[in-house]
Amino acid sequence: MEIYLLVIIFIGAWYWFDSISSREQAIATGRELAERFSLQLLDETVACNKVWLGRNSRGRVQLQRTYQFDVSANGSDRLSCELVLLGRHLQSWHIPPYLQPVSINPLY
Template sequence: MEIALIVILLAIAWFWIDSLDKRERAILLGGELASRFNLQLLDESVVCSRIWLGRNRKGHMQLLRTYEFDVSASGDDRLHCHLMLLGNQLGSWHIPPYLQPVN
């Protein structure tokens, strides 16, 4: 019984640490995507909204996490975006169309 409890606690600890690592990865990738489109990532807005199972290119099961975040074009607006991480790899992403401010 004690061994099962220890295994469960270790699995929970691994999942928590892995989730923190993946959030940092999502912030990095979200920042790269935002800068590619001349947007500013509002990094305090990055949140994991869904965790599911997915298969990578080799057919192995991995956690598929969806992260939602906001970006801004001018500092006065917010665009709601998301990206999906399959394991540690960027699976897909979406940044909605926007009008760039005229200088």
């Protein structure tokens, strides 16, 4: 009975540490995607909303996590975005279409 408890504690600790490092990877990837599209990542909005099993290109089973995060185009708006990590690798992402702010140059 004690061995089962130790195994459960070990698996729980592994999952917790793995989730923390996956979230850090999601923040870094989200920031990179946001910069690519001239957006600002709102760091505190990154949250994992789905976890399931998936297979990588070698056929190995890994945890696949979907993260939701918000970005801003001009500081006063929010766009809800999504990225999917398989293990530590970006599998897919979605940033909705948005209007880029246009700077108006007055004629003098």
